[in-house]
Amino acid sequence: MKLSQRESILLAVFAVLLLLLVGGGLVWAGGRSLAGLIRENAALAERAANLQRAVDDRAVWEARDAWLNEHTDTFRSREDASAALLSHIETQARDAGMELTGREILGGAQEGTDAAEEDASSTYFHTATIRVRVQGEPEKVLPWLHSLQQPERLIGVTAEVIDAEGEFTAEIEVTKSYFEGEE
Numbered sequence: 001m002k003l004s005q006r007e008s009i010l011l012a013v014f015a016v017l018l019l020l021l022v023g024g025g026l027v028w029a030g031g032r033s034l035a036g037l038i039r040e041n042a043a044l045a046e047r048a049a050n051l052q053r054a055v056d057d058r059a060v061w062e063a064r065d066a067w068l069n070e071h072t073d074t075f076r077s078r079e080d081a082s083a084a085l086l087s088h089i090e091t092q093a094r095d096a097g098m099e100l101t102g103r104e105i106l107g108g109a110q111e112g113t114d115a116a117e118e119d120a121s122s123t124y125f126h127t128a129t130i131r132v133r134v135q136g137e138p139e140k141v142l143p144w145l146h147s148l149q150q151p152e153r154l155i156g157v158t159a160e161v162i163d164a165e166g167e168f169t170a171e172i173e174v175t176k177s178y179f180e181g182e183e
Helices: 005-056 058-071 078-095 138-148
Strands: 100-106 123-135 155-163 169-180
Touching: 005 058, 078 100, 078 123, 078 138, 078 169, 100 169, 138 155, 138 169
Parallel strands: none
Antiparallel strands: 100 123, 123 169, 155 169
């Protein structure tokens, strides 16, 4: 079967259009694929740079880990840690000549984790929190609040409400970070 000149031209135009569509689709898919590879390569390069920085900073992190291991107390349970923290707070109050009007051990404190999952194997440290109330003169209460902060023992005032109307009262939460294990 012989094609007329007009049919040959239409066949050629159709073949060119088909090649353009298929070729254009392949070029577009290749471009998207290349863009994805470029993004993935950049992410991997950034991760490799972060890992290299971690390797380069190893001595700093080892020193920080050694400091934490030296300064962080170890308790068998949250109850033991809470009892030790409460004893510390009462001693500080007695030394400041103040009396606590309320004590409450707060349960279910947050654990500090280095990983996103809530897994016991990823827990790095635990916290114990005590809420106390005190009334007194601002000249005694405020220095006492400051004395409770002991970063070298990982003890900090994490919440406070001070009422200066009438008799000066403060309700504070003190938190201690600790390792859980054998003492």
